[in-house]
Amino acid sequence: MTSLAVVGNPENRRVRMVAEAARDAGVELEVHAWRDVLHGGPVPGPGRLVRVDSPGEDAEVDVLLRRLGDGFSTEDGGVRAADHGEIVGLAAAHRGLAAGLARIASGGGTMLNPVGDVLTMGDKRRCHALLRESGVPVPEALPAVDGWESLRAGLRDAGWGRVFVKPAFGSSASGVLALAVSRTRVSAITSVELAADGRLFNSLRVRRYDSEAEVAAVVDRLAPDGLHVERWFPKAGLGDRVLDLRVVVIAGQPRHVVVRTSRSPLTNLHLGNARGEVAAVRAAAGPEAWRAAMRTCERVAACFPHSLHVGVDLMLGAGWRRHAVAEVNAFGDLLPRVLVDGRDTYAEEMAAIVDGRYRRWAAEAAGQAETEGQLCAI
Structure with a gap:
């Protein structure tokens, strides 16, 4: 019998859905809680396939990750708990995730999404560079900026008036601004709420800032x-x-697709946006453009040839002739109620493990990537 361990937050629906899919596929499952792993508890051992799920949506785990990322032990103080929705310590949490993943990998299990892949996907700058170097279409990006003034200077040098400003680490549109700048006006559309004390919070309400001082405050805080x-x-x-x-x-193989539609530039569904119809988009794009878009998703996966699954955020261009990858998500397979051949994403992943498709694809993709010099560092 195939043996699988999942590291996640046991109360989260992700873990529950994985457990259901494993049971239906006849896969033996053990669950390790992120909080226990970060406190130094047992990790999956040799002989286990290991699925690492998102550590998000758990306040205690968030504090533990930021403590590790800031160089504290998980028993130290040193890091305060974030208030509900507060955007704080994104880089520290990513460093803590790296430490936590290293602990998991040290147990000797076979990681279905290896440490290097997860960390690369979670760093927008690093992931964008990898995709660009691998010939995957991505939007142009500015060189590094360290605040509002350097952002304004970078926009002037590039001659750009509209950009997306994204935290290097983070997901679910946390801290993202759709920014428009002219000589006389600045506006930003975002789900970020700027509190009176200068702290930033995620909000379910998309808002617009037309004050340069407020936009600058948000950018400088991030x-x-x-x-x-x-x-x-x-x-x-x-x-x-x-x-x-x-x-x-x-x-x-591109399997499950969700269309995210919005009246604002931010399409994340948790912001009150609506799912669209895949058939309608395919018809509007036409078969050639759709096939090209799916081939690009395959090329993205080939950049991470040891990962069982990747979530690709793909933008189809106005006029349907172009497309570009916005982001890649190591934990992007939560698509409730989206079925292909009767299977949701988790059931399809279990099937790929059990029938050997994952191992065959990983071996083929790794060999091709190594030949082409595109194998991402793991």
């Missing part, structure tokens, strides 16, 4: 944790909504 700035890529739309895709690639 900058110490690292920023990634991409040129605005005009997205295709249907009706009065723009759209992009979340494509989950499993064992090298």
Whole structure:
């Protein structure tokens, strides 16, 4: 019997859905809680396939990650708990994730998404560079900026008026600004709430800032944790909504697709946006453009040839002739109620493990990537 261990937050629906898929596929499963692993508890041992799930949506785990990332032990004080929705310590949490993943890997299990892949996908600057070097279409990006003044200077030098400003670490549109700048005006559309004391919070309400002082305050608050700035890529739309895709690639094959539609530049579904119809998008794009977009998702997966699955955020361009990858997510396979051949993402992943597709694809993709000099550092 195939034996699988999952490291996650046991109360989270991700772990529950993985457990259901494992049971249905006849896969033996053991669950390790992130909080226990970060406190030095047991990790999966040799002979186990190891799935690492998102450490998010758990306040205690967030504190533990930031403590590790700031050089404290998990028993130290040193790091305060974030208030609900507060954007704080993104870089420290990423460093803590690196430490936690290293602990998991030290147990000798076979990581279904290896440490290097997870960390690369979680660093927007590093991931963008890897994709660009591998010939995957991505938006142009500015050189590193360290605050509002250097961002303004970078925009002037590039001659750009519209960009997306993204924290280098983070997900779910946390801290993202759709920024428009002219000689006389500045505006930003974002889900970030700027509190009176200068702290930043994630909000479920998308808002617009037209004050340069407020936009500068948000950017300067985010900058110490690292920023990634991409040129605005005009997205295709249907009706009065723009759209992009979340494509989950499993064992090298694009399988599950969600269309995310919005009346704002931010398409994340948790912001009150709506799912669109895949068939309608395929029809609007046409078969050639759709095939090209899915081939790009395959090329993204080939950049991470040891990862069972990757979540690709793919932007289809206005006019449907172009596309570009916005982000890649190591934990991007949570697509409730999206079925292909009767399977959700987790059931498809279990099937790929059990029937050997994952091992065959990983061996083929790794060999091809090594030949082409595109194997990402692990």
